[in-house]
Amino acid sequence: MRTITFIILHCSATRAGQCYGFERCRKDHIRRGMQDIGYHYYITRDGTVHAGRPLSQPGAHCKGHNQHSIGVCYEGGLDASGEAADTRTKAQRKSLRALLTRLHSEYPDAIILGHRDLSPDRDGNGLITPNEWLKQCPCFDALLDYEDLQPEGLFR
Numbered sequence: 001m002r003t004i005t006f007i008i009l010h011c012s013a014t015r016a017g018q019c020y021g022f023e024r025c026r027k028d029h030i031r032r033g034m035q036d037i038g039y040h041y042y043i044t045r046d047g048t049v050h051a052g053r054p055l056s057q058p059g060a061h062c063k064g065h066n067q068h069s070i071g072v073c074y075e076g077g078l079d080a081s082g083e084a085a086d087t088r089t090k091a092q093r094k095s096l097r098a099l100l101t102r103l104h105s106e107y108p109d110a111i112i113l114g115h116r117d118l119s120p121d122r123d124g125n126g127l128i129t130p131n132e133w134l135k136q137c138p139c140f141d142a143l144l145d146y147e148d149l150q151p152e153g154l155f156r
């Protein structure tokens with residue numbers, strides 16, 4: 001198995017009420033030249049966890065970090081007017097937490113964070129601040145939301 005240092009969370013950047021299913025996402029990624037869907041897991045609005053790439057293979061979801069990470073995406077991320085928003089349904093929150101709990105027990109040293117948290121640190125102060133985010137993805141604070149599933153010593 002690969003060494004996993006990050007579990008990176010994404011949104012599909014589709015609107016809250018919009019259907020953008022697993023197969024549709026996979027097809028779009030293949031059309032863009034990837035060999036398969038870029039994520040390892042894709043969670044649709046009904047809370048179903050779809051298995052994408054095998055964990056043994058690197059994904060294609062975060063430039064510069066694919067080799068040593070697991071990519072998880074939820075369907076949504078934009079509100080009705082197209083603005084970045086945490087649109088996770090109750091079912092998605094439940095499935096995401098269950099999945100991350102399982103991954104955390106398998107990879108206890110992996111940091112769970114959002115795509116935006118891996119934006120370049122332009123001012124070099126060691127923190128990725130909102131003004132440095134290349135995009136909003138996944139539109140919520142993953143580090144904080146899953147604080148209890150982070151590696152020992154990261155926050156305490």
Ligand SMILES: [Zn+2]
Nearest residue numbers: 010011115137
């Ligand atoms: Zn992303």
